Amino acid sequence: MNSMTEGFLKAFSLIYNLDQELLGIILLSLKVSGAALIISSIIGVPAGAVIGLKKFPGRGFIITLLNTFMGLPPVVVGLFVYLLLSRSGPLGFMGLLYTPSAMVAAQIILALPIVASLCHSAIVAVDPIIGQASITLGATPYQKAVAIIKEARYGILSSVIAGFGRVMAEVGAILIVGGNIAGYTRVMTTTIALETDKGNFELALALGVILLIISLIINIALHLIQRKGMAGTIR
Amino acid sequence: MNLQLRASNITKSYHGDRVLKNTSYSFNKSGVYVLTGPNGSGKSTFLRICALLEEPDSGEISFLSDGKLLMNDIAMRRRITLLLPKIGVFNTSVFKNVAYGLKIRGHKSDGIKEKVDKALDFVGLSHKKYQKAITLSSGETQRLGIARALVIDPEILFLDEPTASIDQKNTKIIEDIIIRIKREERVVVVTTHDMAQAERLADFMVIMKEGKINEP
Amino acid sequence: MKKTVLIIILFLVAAILSEVNASSDKEIICASTTSTENSGLFGHILPIFEKKTGIKVKVVARGTGAAIEMGKRGDADVAFVHAKELELKAVEEGFFVNRHEVMYNDFVIIGPTNDPAKIKGIKSTIEAFKKIAGSASFVSRGDNSGTNNMELSIWKKTGIVPKGQEWYLEVGQGMEKTQRIANEKRAYTLTDRGTWLATKDKDNLDMVIVLEGDPTLFNQYAVMAVNPEKHTHVKYKEAMEFVNWLISKEGQQAIGSFKDKNGNQLFIPNAK
Numbered sequence: 001m002n003s004m005t006e007g008f009l010k011a012f013s014l015i016y017n018l019d020q021e022l023l024g025i026i027l028l029s030l031k032v033s034g035a036a037l038i039i040s041s042i043i044g045v046p047a048g049a050v051i052g053l054k055k056f057p058g059r060g061f062i063i064t065l066l067n068t069f070m071g072l073p074p075v076v077v078g079l080f081v082y083l084l085l086s087r088s089g090p091l092g093f094m095g096l097l098y099t100p101s102a103m104v105a106a107q108i109i110l111a112l113p114i115v116a117s118l119c120h121s122a123i124v125a126v127d128p129i130i131g132q133a134s135i136t137l138g139a140t141p142y143q144k145a146v147a148i149i150k151e152a153r154y155g156i157l158s159s160v161i162a163g164f165g166r167v168m169a170e171v172g173a174i175l176i177v178g179g180n181i182a183g184y185t186r187v188m189t190t191t192i193a194l195e196t197d198k199g200n201f202e203l204a205l206a207l208g209v210i211l212l213i214i215s216l217i218i219n220i221a222l223h224l225i226q227r228k229g230m231a232g233t234i235r
Numbered sequence: 236m237n238l239q240l241r242a243s244n245i246t247k248s249y250h251g252d253r254v255l256k257n258t259s260y261s262f263n264k265s266g267v268y269v270l271t272g273p274n275g276s277g278k279s280t281f282l283r284i285c286a287l288l289e290e291p292d293s294g295e296i297s298f299l300s301d302g303k304l305l306m307n308d309i310a311m312r313r314r315i316t317l318l319l320p321k322i323g324v325f326n327t328s329v330f331k332n333v334a335y336g337l338k339i340r341g342h343k344s345d346g347i348k349e350k351v352d353k354a355l356d357f358v359g360l361s362h363k364k365y366q367k368a369i370t371l372s373s374g375e376t377q378r379l380g381i382a383r384a385l386v387i388d389p390e391i392l393f394l395d396e397p398t399a400s401i402d403q404k405n406t407k408i409i410e411d412i413i414i415r416i417k418r419e420e421r422v423v424v425v426t427t428h429d430m431a432q433a434e435r436l437a438d439f440m441v442i443m444k445e446g447k448i449n450e451p
Numbered sequence: 452m453k454k455t456v457l458i459i460i461l462f463l464v465a466a467i468l469s470e471v472n473a474s475s476d477k478e479i480i481c482a483s484t485t486s487t488e489n490s491g492l493f494g495h496i497l498p499i500f501e502k503k504t505g506i507k508v509k510v511v512a513r514g515t516g517a518a519i520e521m522g523k524r525g526d527a528d529v530a531f532v533h534a535k536e537l538e539l540k541a542v543e544e545g546f547f548v549n550r551h552e553v554m555y556n557d558f559v560i561i562g563p564t565n566d567p568a569k570i571k572g573i574k575s576t577i578e579a580f581k582k583i584a585g586s587a588s589f590v591s592r593g594d595n596s597g598t599n600n601m602e603l604s605i606w607k608k609t610g611i612v613p614k615g616q617e618w619y620l621e622v623g624q625g626m627e628k629t630q631r632i633a634n635e636k637r638a639y640t641l642t643d644r645g646t647w648l649a650t651k652d653k654d655n656l657d658m659v660i661v662l663e664g665d666p667t668l669f670n671q672y673a674v675m676a677v678n679p680e681k682h683t684h685v686k687y688k689e690a691m692e693f694v695n696w697l698i699s700k701e702g703q704q705a706i707g708s709f710k711d712k713n714g715n716q717l718f719i720p721n722a723k
Contacts, residue, residue, distance in 0.1 A: 031467045038464050042457075087525030087682055095684065097526050098480055098511055101468055133323030135288060137336040138313035138387060147335075151326055179480075179511035182494075197625045198489045 007205025014206050015213075021183070026210065029187040032100050032174070033167040036107030040167075041160050044112045048119025048159065052152075053145050063120065069113035074106075078173030081106040085177065098179040103187070106173040111163035118162055122155025123148060154226045161222050168215055237420035238300050238314060238390040239263040240285060245294035247280055254280045255291070256446040262391065262422045266438030267413065270426045277446040278426040279320075279395055285424070286317035286393045313340065317393040320400070322380030324368045329360060332368045332379060336387035354386040358412055374405030381412055391422040398432065410435060478507035479689045482519070482527035484597055486626050487672070488512035490645050490717055495709040500696055506689050516595035522547060522675075525682030529690040531697075533597040533672045536604075542675060549691065550675035551698045554706050554718040558601060558668040559647060561630070562587070562639040562661045570639070570661040579662050580609050585618060588638035592629050593621030601670065602641045627654070634658055643670060645717035672718070674698075698722035 014022060051062060083089050085097040085105070096102045126148050134147040149156070171189035178185035180194060188211045195204035240262045247255040254277045262268055262285075270278050283289045285296060287307060298305045298314075305311050316336070325332050333351045342350075355361045358378040363371065371379060377397060384392060394413070398406040413436055416423060427433050433440060442449050487493070488510055497508050513521060515534040522530040523546045530547065532538060541547050560579055562570060568587040573579045583589050591613070592599040606613050613619040622632050626646040633640040634656045644663075651658070662668075674694050679687040696702045703720035711717055 035464050035467045038460060042460075087684065089524075092525070098509065104468065127323065129319060129321055129323035130325065132288060132319060133325075134335070134339075136286060136317040136319065137339070137383065138309070138316070139339050140309055143339045147325065154326075179509070181480075181509040181511060184509055194489075197485065197627060 006202045010202045011206035011209035025186055025188055025191055032103050036104045036111055036167050037164050040108050040111035040115045040163055044115030045119050048116040049123055049149050052120040052123030066113045066117040070117055074170045074172035077106055077109050078176030081177045100185055102177040103174040106177045107167040111167050114166055115159045115163040118159030119156050122152040126151045157226055237265055241297045242285055243295050245284055245291045247291050254446055258448055260448050265420055267423045267436050268439045268441055269433040269437035270441045271433040272443035274428055276443040278443050282393050282395050282426055287312050315391040316384045316389040318380045318384045320396040326369055328365050329368050330364045333383045333386050350386050354382040358382045374401045377401055377409055394425045396426055477505050479528040479686050480509045481529050481531055482521040483510050483512050483531040484515050484518055485512045492709055496705040499705050504692055514595050515597040522677045528685045529676050529693055531674045533670050534600045535671055538673055546678055546681055547675040548678045549694055550673055552671055552673045553697050553722050554720045555669050555671045556643050556645050556718050558641055558643050558670055559660045560662040561642055561658045563637045564657050564659050566661055576605055576665045576667045577608050580605055583639050584611050588618045588636050590629055590633040590638045590640040591621045593623045648715045649711045
């Protein structure tokens, strides 16, 4: 209990006297997760849309595969990316291991199935009448698809929020592929893990609180956009 | 000479149920055709096939202009429209819903604004222009559907049960609008199971029964 | 319009990636162990080295086994570890060159203050382990770390196979957590003096050192460079600058002057 209170007090004093090193860690977290999320969205949203809109052989299998990958343990992803990027691995020549790029790659593997799968669900959930209405108004098949995707936009945003939650909170994968190098690949979650290991519970908890606050701010912002769009029901 | 539609020997089955049985009919004069008949007689299916929303199992839908047969391509499809009973409201503003048909046709935004304003004024929804479309009442939603269809100035306009889900007061409003959208060189086809309404609206009465049209 | 937005976003991502990945040539990756990093030693000595040579040392901390594996796979330029047998084997296999002993710390056996297995007074680690076996619980790191390897080599000498025994708990955690678990379970464990000194008060451990000073318990740290003939991309020249500095008078002094929060010296430099 005592260390809990101290943790929260320390969190606020840390935020108040934001030092250079901590700021660097926070910024790196945001940059790595942000880049991973943007790339995941650029690939995952169109992929989810295609799976949701088109019927093709193997579609059911792909959906099952995506759902399975959604629950993949980050450590397994980390190990996979590590073996891939290791100097003795197939992509070792790129020299990416223990760089932020490797962390972004691991996080993409974690976020992509979530974004694609939830995006697919959002699109499937759109009332088929929307597509029919667009056709009656003269839409081409492509324009019909765009209309359905636009209709699913708040659900798609949810898929991106979920992806963000996954990468921001993740530690297992980036610890393995990033190496938690001070000042270079050390992010909030790996710092928390390290400080916990060292027994600096107050500092670890304080960082946890900061992570929570950042997530809260981003989620509130996205939620506001979403609620604006969700008002009322489809008639 | 207006756009004419010829449906010949249309059949359609759903899950082994034959809904349309070798049905033929031509819509070739300006004015309001009312397609009526008991529930399950195949009115909606026939309308959806005529509006090219669905393919028939056999038979053919042909469009003619000045006696010439047209290709059923996207350019052709854009000369007609169908208002579904549940209109399929896009989750945007009233204005953007109406603008949709013009936007996908590549109209410039100035032109779109003028035409949308005119269409909204026509159905009496100007004051709700910036409202979210999904917050409209059911009567207003039906009017929105008509504005969205009218703005693209269709030569053939199909209305599938436009008053099925609304109260009497709004039914009256919609009926007035239908009478006002008649013009030279425009075919309006309305389905209804309400015989009294059919008599109020019809220039031409078409009666369907068990998947067939009884030729007059 | 939409294309412009997309291009801007992609550009942003590219900018982020190129910025976060920005690195100079004068830097090396050092594979080390969690206990070494957690001691805070690197935070003390690396700035001194970087100031002198301009070489940035990026430390990736793993268990000893994984740290040596990193070097074998070519994912590090230099390894700074403490598992003599594994090190010598890796050198023999040709994965590493220029191994030098740098410093040591020592291990101690800790146990509950009331010492239920009556270990106090015993001088030989092997005897102590034999006595603990069966009469009290023993918590093992179980993570292939240097400490874990030391512990296993002692068990080997006792002839007891502890794995799977009811009194033997493998936790797969770092040193400090292992100590805390031992404290909760009223068990004995093998720990390094540095971690013990740094954490016993902070973690309110109701435990004491029951055996210390046996030469078996000395923990030798060594540094070695990844063999450039095995992995041509490694920065051998910079790695050797680091190795040579660690065993130089200046490097040895830096190690000796490192103290933990409570003012205890954790490592004793002993390069030859």
